Amino acid sequence: MTDDSSRFGFETRAIHAGQEPDPRTGAVIVPIYQTSTYAQDGVGGTREGDYEYSRTANPTRTALEQQLASLEGARHGLAFASGMAASDAVLRTTLRPGDHLVLGNDAYGGTFRLIDKILTGWGVSYTVANLADAGAARAAVRPETKLIWCESPSNPLLGIADIPALAGVAHGAGARLVVDNTFATPYLQTPLALGADIVVHSTTKYLGGHSDVVGGAVLTNEDELREQLFFLRNGAGAVPGAFDAWLTLRGIKTLAVRMERHCENAERIAEALIAHPKVAQVCYPGLPGHPGHEVAVKQMRRFGGMVSFRHAGGEQAALDASARTKLFVLAESLGGIESLIEHPGRMTHASAAGSMLQVPADLVRLSVGIEDARDLVADLLEALG
Numbered sequence: 213m214t215d216d217s218s219r220f221g222f223e224t225r226a227i228h229a230g231q232e233p234d235p236r237t238g239a240v241i242v243p244i245y246q247t248s249t250y251a252q253d254g255v256g257g258t259r260e261g262d263y264e265y266s267r268t269a270n271p272t273r274t275a276l277e278q279q280l281a282s283l284e285g286a287r288h289g290l291a292f293a294s295g296m297a298a299s300d301a302v303l304r305t306t307l308r309p310g311d312h313l314v315l316g317n318d319a320y321g322g323t324f325r326l327i328d329k330i331l332t333g334w335g336v337s338y339t340v341a342n343l344a345d346a347g348a349a350r351a352a353v354r355p356e357t358k359l360i361w362c363e364s365p366s367n368p369l370l371g372i373a374d375i376p377a378l379a380g381v382a383h384g385a386g387a388r389l390v391v392d393n394t395f396a397t398p399y400l401q402t403p404l405a406l407g408a409d410i411v412v413h414s415t416t417k418y419l420g421g422h423s424d425v426v427g428g429a430v431l432t433n434e435d436e437l438r439e440q441l442f443f444l445r446n447g448a449g450a451v452p453g454a455f456d457a458w459l460t461l462r463g464i465k466t467l468a469v470r471m472e473r474h475c476e477n478a479e480r481i482a483e484a485l486i487a488h489p490k491v492a493q494v495c496y497p498g499l500p501g502h503p504g505h506e507v508a509v510k511q512m513r514r515f516g517g518m519v520s521f522r523h524a525g526g527e528q529a530a531l532d533a534s535a536r537t538k539l540f541v542l543a544e545s546l547g548g549i550e551s552l553i554e555h556p557g558r559m560t561h562a563s564a565a566g567s568m569l570q571v572p573a574d575l576v577r578l579s580v581g582i583e584d585a586r587d588l589v590a591d592l593l594e595a596l597g
Contacts, residue, residue: 222283222399223468230278231461242275244458268446272454276461277429280413283398283464285405286431288438290445291457295394295414296322297450298428302390302410303327305440306359309335313359314352316343316373317568318366320392321561324569327361340568344504346377353385362408363392364401365508368520368556368577370495372504375511379407394418394547399471400513404433417547418517421463421470427452470549473582474517480585481578481592485521490529490596492574495520518546519578520556523596527573531555534576536595539587546579551588553578 220228233240247270250263263269273291281289292298303326307313315327317340327338341352343362353360360382364373375391382389390410391403397418403411413419415427430441445451452460475498482496497508498515508515523530534542540553544560554560556571564570580588 218282218285225282226279226467227465229282230275242272242458242461244454245271246454266454267449267451270451270454270457272461273452273457276452276457276464279461279464280398280415280419280429281431283467284393284411284431285398285402286411287433287435288431290430290438290441291415291452291460292428292430292445293450293452293456294426295412295416295428296326298412298414298430299323299392300326300330301441301444301448301450302412302430303331303336303359305437305444306388306410307331307336310356311358312337312339312354312356313361314339314341314343314349314357315361316363316366316371317341318369318371318571319361319363319569320367321556321564321569321571323361323363323392324567325563328567329563343373343378344371346374346381349378350381350384353381353387357385357387359388359390361390361392363395364403364511365395365497365504365516365518367395367518368495368561368571368575370395370497370502370516370518370520372497372502372508374507375403375406375408379409382409383407395516395518396512397467397471399468400475400516401511404431406511409434410437415460416545418471418474419464419467419547420460421467421548422459423545423548423550425456425459425463427456427460470582471514471517474580475514477582477585477588478515478517478519478578478580481580481589482519484589484593485519488593488596490524490533491521492524493522495522517580519580521576521578522572523574523576525574527557530574530576531558533595533597537591538594539583539591540578540595546577548579549582551579551581551583 277289339352342348388409391408411431413429
């Protein structure tokens with residue numbers, strides 16, 4: 213594929229960007245460069261590609277980074293060992309002791325834990341705000357604010373933030389806007405094109421797509437920031453191995469077709485749950501009654517494969533329903549081809565208990581897979597009784 217890859221469609225770039233046939237063998241799939249070091253053309257002289265040690269760079273990882281950058285419309289992509297490693301790198305690169313950030317009030321529990329339990333010990337402060345309201349975000353900004361950290365859709369309440377409006381708030385304060393695009397993926401939403409400065413991903417989720425690899429990524433158009441992130445990653449060592457990069461590359465090739473099926477199934481399930489007497493509320497941005505629906509229509513292609521709902525019977529009923537499904541597997545994580553169910557308050561978001569980010573005790577989160585939608589709906593209805 214030529215350097216001008218932007219003229220190609222998403223599905224084409226997912227398969228070809230950064231993935232030219234191997235020049236030596238003609239292999240059409242990027243090889244797994246399972247090596248730690250590289251022969252040099254003399255002391256301090258690397259061969260083509262500047263590869264010297266795989267903590268610094270690896271050809272399989274480079275292909276993944278080029279693929280991700282193409283899909284997000286970014287100049288630079290960096291792959292990390294996990295989504296949390298990617299988030300940590302952004303925070304440690306962009307913030308210093310005395311700085312302040314604004315965090316969404318429905319952010320992922322692991323992100324909250326990283327900021328609240330680790331970053332504050334480094335002298336960074338934060339304010340929690342409802343980022344679905346640009347006015348609330350503006351009110352939370354201080355003179356020392358350097359970042360607004362946003363998820364859209366959010367995990368697990370599926371909140372929607374107006375990314376262009378938040379970008380305006382951040383830039384008006386001399387700060388950067390970070391968008392965690394894990395739930396939407398670049399197939400449904402490209403935050404950099406909407407004004408964001410940095411995009412982060414847990415590539416473990418939809419990008420890998422098969423629940424068989426852990427990884428993360430950071431995308432940006434800022435040249436200096438890319439160099440700072442690269443330096444930190446090399447110095448701290450949070451890099452994915454070649455096989456992990458290869459698995460993620462392979463998963464992304466089918467992202468578009470998978471996301472279409474995830475979205476279709478999630479829409480069917482959201483409609484079925486709305487009509488159920490034991491469901492008090494359904495959180496899905498594709499529903500016209502969702503408070504962020506109109507914004508989601510403007511900035512997303514479709515509405516994603518995540519659905520959360522609140523059980524009318526309370527916490528114990530939510531726990532019981534989560535344990536009764538047969539096709540929905542009771543497990544953490546999300547974004548794989550298989551459907552998962554979990555209780556965020558006791559599982560993925562337990563670290564937020566007692567904080568402003570504590571999730572409702574009656575909440576159940578669904579990662580809707582690509583199975584037959586009729587089977588998934590029947591499984592949920594039986595579990596709900």
